[in-house]
Amino acid sequence: MVRQKVRAQTVALGFGLVDQTKIVTAASELARNTLDYGGGGSVTLEVLESDQRVGLSLKFTDQGAGIANIELALQNGYTTGGGLGLGLGGAKRLMHEFEITSEVGKGTCVTTVRWRQQS
Amino acid sequence: MERIPILQMGQFLLVTIQVDMHDRLALALQDDLTNRIVKTSASGVLIDISSLEIVDSFIGRVLGNIATVSQLLGAETVVVGMQPAIAITLVELGLSLSGVRTAANVDTGMRLLQTVLGVPFHGGLNANP
Amino acid sequence: MSLSSTSKIADLLEKNETELLRNWLTELEASGLRRDDLMRSTELNQQCHEFLRMFRSAAQHENFSDVQAPEWGSVRQLLTDISRDRAQQGFTPSEVATFIFSLKKPLFDQLKRELAQQNDLLIDSIWTVTDVLDQLGLWTTEVFQQTREKVILRQQQELLELSTPVVKLWEGILALPMIGTLDSARTQVVMETLLQQIVETGSQVVVIDITGVPTVDTLVAQYLLKTVEAARLMGTDCIISGIRPQIAQTIVHLGLDLSGVITKATLADAFAIALKKRQLTIVSKASQSV
Known part of the structure; x- marks a missing residue:
């Protein structure tokens, strides 16, 4: 499952426990969206390294129905599937960078990054 | 399918979640608990999540639902032992579980239930004259 | 043209290393960079010697336009060490950069002597040397800054721990x-x-x-x-x-x-x-x- 993979990767990168939990939770939210609304898709984990910092990037892609109004979808409490409507917006708050592209009828792609706290 | 065991202690039900909760397991727990409350006419439910590694919005919602449903059936729910990292994450997520009572561990959770329900305290260790 | 200026410089560094070193040290002394209160002169000699040696071997590759290239790796490493040491010894960033910039005059002098008859080549060479030494000088400043930033970051963290007691x-x-x-x-x-x-x-x-x-x-x-x-x-x-x-x-x-x-x-x-x-x-x- 996605959670274990992401967890293992965050541990390997030396993220703190709180950061680990945030990333895994965000991954769990996004993976659920991919499954429930996108009809399944793929997840790509990528380690980002620059001079100053290390981060983990998660990319979720699906070929589902797509999102007509992204702004609305990111709002708290907005849902089309009977959930709490916290998944997408919540995941965004848990991460540092968040990018979403979607085309109705073609699918959705969410890329999100969290950087490690400098030690 | 695997299920999370529900223990009965007097008029309370105790659930200790020790596995990674996936969505179906959480829904099964909600059903099982509801049935058990009716069958045992329990007045309190303790859910220990101290070994749970993440709580996302789905599991959070299930916990909230359990609390609401049990209340309808006459039982109070207390969620105990939430880890700091999870608490921070849930708040950041925007999920405050406002309808759910919380306690630090099973012991304080039990005491909270007794206070809320007005049941005399009869824990051997802490019995005060 | 440009190729011959680079090979000229490499050649010159090879031939006149001892003289260069001597002139450089004089120059350093004149610019007031010899801070005997902060470091010993033997240490400075050692560093200059080391730098010239590495500068010379990097120059063999005749790539003067980009000091971030791999052949300049050991020069950069040396400067990183020097800059970091000096940041800790209490030098100012301009003093550290002057260490590199003061090499210009001795080098120009030599080029002038060698290429007295070839004006175009002389100008070309001077430009190349200026470019590479400027880059290296900036590099020392950058490292200096990074070292300072690390110190500040550490202090911030210490302050953080101090100021939040439970x-x-x-x-x-x-x-x-x-x-x-x-x-x-x-x-x-x-x-x-x-x-x-x-x-x-x-x-x-x-x-x-x-x-x-x-x-x-x-x-x-x-x-x-x-x-x-x-x-x-x-x-x-x-x-x-x-x-x-x-x-x-x-x-x-x-x-x-x-x-x-x-x-x-x-x-x-x-x-x-x-x-x-x-x-x-x-x-x-x-x-x-x-």
């Missing part, structure tokens, strides 16, 4: 006296420390005292609310104390809702509430005996 007031009652301005990085650390302490001490009540916080803006208030919220999820009650009159007014002005939180003006008031929550009372001995 203290135990009573069995089951914790206090967090917050001092100074809160930013998002600090708030996260404070929040995590507090929640961790709650678990470790099994406390049921926490008093967050903000007497030492000069201003409360929307962000700080939001953070406070989040902490209270997270603590509640863990089964712990939070009381916020030390809200000064002007802060109370700011909160009203900003339209923030702190209604879900117990707030008290002083730490003493908050402590009284905390004791009450734990069903404890403080009784004066005098009144007891009456």
Whole structure:
């Protein structure tokens, strides 16, 4: 499952426990969206390294129905599937960078990054 | 399918979640608990999540639902032992579980239930004259 | 043309190393960079010698336009070490950069002598040397800055740990006296420390005292609310104390809702509430005996 993979990767990168939990939770939210609304898709984990910092990037892609109004979808409490409507917006708050592209009828792609706290 | 065991202690039900909760397991727990409350006419439910590694919005919602449903059936729910990292994450997520009572561990959770329900305290260790 | 200027420089470095070194040291001395109070002259000699040696071998590749290229790796490493040492020894950044820049004059002198008859080549060579030495000089400044930044970062972290103590007031009652301005990085650390302490001490009540916080803006208030919220999820009650009159007014002005939180003006008031929550009372001995 996605959670274990992401967890293992965050541990390997030396993220703190709180950061680990945030990333895994965000991954769990996004993976659920991919499954429930996108009809399944793929997840790509990528380690980002620059001079100053290390981060983990998660990319979720699906070929589902797509999102007509992204702004609305990111709002708290907005849902089309009977959930709490916290998944997408919540995941965004848990991460540092968040990018979403979607085309109705073609699918959705969410890329999100969290950087490690400098030690 | 695997299920999370529900223990009965007097008029309370105790659930200790020790596995990674996936969505179906959480829904099964909600059903099982509801049935058990009716069958045992329990007045309190303790859910220990101290070994749970993440709580996302789905599991959070299930916990909230359990609390609401049990209340309808006459039982109070207390969620105990939430880890700091999870608490921070849930708040950041925007999920405050406002309808759910919380306690630090099973012991304080039990005491909270007794206070809320007005049941005399009869824990051997802490019995005060 | 450009190719021959680079090969000329490489050639010149090869031939006249000893003379260059001597002139460079004189130049350094003239520019007042020999700080005998901060480092020994033998050390400086050693460093100059080392630099020329590596500069020469890097020059063999005849790539003077990009010092970030791999063949300049050992030169950069040497400069990194020198710059870092000097940052710690107390040199200023310009003194460190002058170390490199002062090599220009001796090099130009030699080029002038060697290429007296070939004006175009001379200008070309001088340009190449200027370019590469400027790049290397900037590199030392960059490293210098990085070293300083690391020091600042370390101090910040130390300050952070110093300024966020979690203290135990009573069995089951914790206090967090917050001092100074809160930013998002600090708030996260404070929040995590507090929640961790709650678990470790099994406390049921926490008093967050903000007497030492000069201003409360929307962000700080939001953070406070989040902490209270997270603590509640863990089964712990939070009381916020030390809200000064002007802060109370700011909160009203900003339209923030702190209604879900117990707030008290002083730490003493908050402590009284905390004791009450734990069903404890403080009784004066005098009144007891009456």
